[in-house]
Amino acid sequence: MQVTTSSSSTNPFVPGPNRDCCKLGAKASEFRGVAFVQQHSTKRTLSQACKTKAIEAVMASDKGTDALSAASGKGLRGKLNKVVLAYSGGLDTSVIVPWLRENYGCEVVCFTADVGQGISELEGLEAKAKASGACQLVVKDLTDEFVKDYVYPCLRAGAVYERKYLLGTSMARPVIAKAMVDVAKEVGADAVAHGCTGKGNDQVRFELTFFALNPDLQVVAPWREWDITGREDAIEYAKKHNVPVPVTKKSIYSRDRNLWHLSHEGDILEDPANEPKKDMYMMSVDPEDAPNTPEYLEIGIVSGFPISINGKELSPASLLSELNDIGGRHGIGRIDMVENRLVGMKSRGVYETPGGTILAAACRELESLTLDREAIQFKDTMALKYAELVYAGRWFDPLRESMDAFMENISKTTTGSVKLKLYKGSVIVASRKSPFSLYREDISSFESGQIYDQADAAGFIKLYGLPMRVRAMLEKEQAKK
Numbered sequence: 001m002q003v004t005t006s007s008s009s010t011n012p013f014v015p016g017p018n019r020d021c022c023k024l025g026a027k028a029s030e031f032r033g034v035a036f037v038q039q040h041s042t043k044r045t046l047s048q049a050c051k052t053k054a055i056e057a058v059m060a061s062d063k064g065t066d067a068l069s070a071a072s073g074k075g076l077r078g079k080l081n082k083v084v085l086a087y088s089g090g091l092d093t094s095v096i097v098p099w100l101r102e103n104y105g106c107e108v109v110c111f112t113a114d115v116g117q118g119i120s121e122l123e124g125l126e127a128k129a130k131a132s133g134a135c136q137l138v139v140k141d142l143t144d145e146f147v148k149d150y151v152y153p154c155l156r157a158g159a160v161y162e163r164k165y166l167l168g169t170s171m172a173r174p175v176i177a178k179a180m181v182d183v184a185k186e187v188g189a190d191a192v193a194h195g196c197t198g199k200g201n202d203q204v205r206f207e208l209t210f211f212a213l214n215p216d217l218q219v220v221a222p223w224r225e226w227d228i229t230g231r232e233d234a235i236e237y238a239k240k241h242n243v244p245v246p247v248t249k250k251s252i253y254s255r256d257r258n259l260w261h262l263s264h265e266g267d268i269l270e271d272p273a274n275e276p277k278k279d280m281y282m283m284s285v286d287p288e289d290a291p292n293t294p295e296y297l298e299i300g301i302v303s304g305f306p307i308s309i310n311g312k313e314l315s316p317a318s319l320l321s322e323l324n325d326i327g328g329r330h331g332i333g334r335i336d337m338v339e340n341r342l343v344g345m346k347s348r349g350v351y352e353t354p355g356g357t358i359l360a361a362a363c364r365e366l367e368s369l370t371l372d373r374e375a376i377q378f379k380d381t382m383a384l385k386y387a388e389l390v391y392a393g394r395w396f397d398p399l400r401e402s403m404d405a406f407m408e409n410i411s412k413t414t415t416g417s418v419k420l421k422l423y424k425g426s427v428i429v430a431s432r433k434s435p436f437s438l439y440r441e442d443i444s445s446f447e448s449g450q451i452y453d454q455a456d457a458a459g460f461i462k463l464y465g466l467p468m469r470v471r472a473m474l475e476k477e478q479a480k481k
Contacts, residue, residue, distance in 0.1 A: 035282045055372045071394075075105035082107045082189040083220060084180050086206070087137070088121070091245065092195045095234050096222050097132035098241040100193060104220065109187050110134040114141045116259025116317070130242045143259055146175045147316040150395070151260055155359055156304035156414075157407045158367075158379065159387035166360065167390050168261030168351050172201055174395035175430045177209035184217060191218035198224045201342045204395030212396035252281065259320055261353040272338055272348045283324060283352040287331030287425030294423035295330060296430060299362040301418070304411030306359050320355045327354025331425040343393050361427045362418040369437040370413045379410055403471050 083100050087093045087110035097108050110129040114122060122139065150171045161167055178191050192210055194430040196203035198221070207219050228234050238245050246318055254266040262283045268274040278286055300308035307313055309322060327333055333354035341347050367376060382403055389400045416434025443452045462469075 032049065039213070047214075050074060056142065056375065062109075063246065069461075075101070075103045077103040077225070080104040080106040080191045080218065080220075082109060083191040083193050084109045084111050084184045084187065084189045085134075085192075086176065086180060086194045087112050087125070087129060087134075088195075089125045091231065091234050094132045094243055095228070095238050095241075096193065096195055097129070097134050098243055099222055099226060099273070100220065100362060101133055102241070106191070107135045108133065109136040109183065109189060110137065111180055111183050112137070112139045113179055114139065114143060115146045115175065116143045116321070121257075122163060128244075133241075133243070136187065138187075140183075142175050143317045144181055144315065146172060146439075147259060147320055148274070150175050150315055151320070151405055152305050152354075153407070154386070155306070155356070155363055156411050157386045157404070158360075158383040159390055160360075160383070161387045161391045162339050164335045165339060165351065165391075166261065166356050167387060168258060168353060168356070169202070169256050169263060170205065170349065170391045170393070171395075172256075172258045173205035173393065174209045174360060177206045178213060180206075181213045181217065183209060184214070189221055193220040194321050196221065196223060199341075199345070201393070202392070204342055205395075208393040209396060235417075259317060259324070260356050261351055262365075264350040264352075267330055268378040269348050269350060276336060276350050280350070281334065281352060284334055284354050285331050287334075290329065290331040290424045294421045294428075295326065296419060296421050297326065297417045298417050299359065300416075301363060301366055302415050304363060304407070304414040306362065306406055320359070323355030323358050326362070327358050328352075330354075330422040332427060333357035334425065358420060358422070358427055361429065362420060363414070365404045365418045365429050365432050366414055366416050366434060367411075369416065369432055369434045369439055371410070372438060375410060379407070382406065417456065 194206045252267040256263045336350045413436035418432045419430040
């Protein structure tokens with residue numbers, strides 16, 4: 001295995017302009033063939049080991065056992081040279097490898113992104129990819145980039161989709177797709193492929209990113225082309241092409257995990273009338289079982305970006321990881337919602353976002369001090385559109401990038417700290433302070449002051465209420481006729 005190291009000199013604590021498979025992570029298989037392994041701690045075990053390293057493993061194809069060599073010529077559906085596949089190691093992506101080789105006569109480079117989904121999802125991928133017929137496996141640690149360049153801008157914008165969803169999966173897809181485009185350039189691929197179904201949002205998110213960053217790449221989406229309709233078909237195809245079927249405990253839920261959140265879909269959740277089972281949750285304890293004593297913590301924020309917990313400065317990814325642990329043990333960040341998918345259907349999902357819920361509350365509360373009424377109202381209006389664009393996969397759309405420039409500018413004074421009380425699933429604001437606070441005790445006090453003369457309110461009310469008064473006078477005159 002060849003290991004290459006990458007690093008960035010960018011200061012993660014200083015906000016700046018945004019820089020430039022489906023279902024990787026817990027939702028490793030659309031067939032739910034990979035069970036998510038519960039971890040009591042959400043600390044980034046793998047990422048802490050890799051830190052800023054990007055791992056590239058190159059494997060030679062076993063042509064003695066592979067009858068589908070790229071050199072065999074045109075495939076059943078055409079000819080491609082080399083395809084970069086979003087790869088998780090689950091059943092679906094395992095069978096996509098030989099399917100691509102058979103149908104497009106191409107070499108397949110498997111790509112896996114670490115966005116904080118947990119080390120269990122990344123173990124043994126090299127052997128699995130090689131056994132499936134891939135010529136190369138590339139694994140990159142994207143956790144820091146994910147949080148700093150995708151999560152934090154959304155957090156600063158206050159982006160929430162349909163009143164509840166904090167966009168955990170939506171933010172992860174463009175960073176993965178961007179990395180795939182980079183890998184395609186590095187290995188000389190002429191196409192990219194993903195394992196997203198034709199019913200979901202992720203196919204759109206991946207492909208819009210491909211279009212925006214390299215419109216010359218061809219895109220292959222097997223779920224929209226092949227005849228495989230379910231798990232049994234996939235297993236038969238795997239056996240036919242001598243692909244070892246991943247032997248794992250089958251999960252009853254379809255899950256997606258990254259450092260920001262964990263989503264749950266499928267099984268009993270498909271009926272919105274069913275309450276989620278208590279043992280389904282994995283990042284957070286049941287609020288009823290949370291500690292009986294509240295925990296206080298203080299979040300430090302600079303220009304809309306969180307930088308510290310209780311005075312300790314941390315990198316974005318480390319800060320989020322620590323808050324996941326803290327929030328999880330207090331049952332913070334659970335939501336159950338029916339949302340409108342981009343493709344038109346409604347779906348029901350349950351999300352765990354402990355650290356993100358804490359950060360969203362802190363940023364929102366600090367803005368109550370630093371932004372005036374008009375600024376807050378306009379920012380909230382833009383946040384709705386911002387969330388819609390991210391949900392729809394338009395991260396690299398010029399509109400979102402322009403809106404992000406506004407968010408950066410409006411948040412220049414959103415600096416200070418917020419103290420929160422965590423207690424049995426609730427995030428309660430205890431205090432907030434900022435050197436740019438627009439709150440003035442000498443003005444807000446009920447006591448008399450020099451800046452605000454209460455007598456001035458009479459004239460203001462008369463002018464402010466003039467339209468209502470004129471309308472009432474008109475109605476009264478018309479009633480006399």
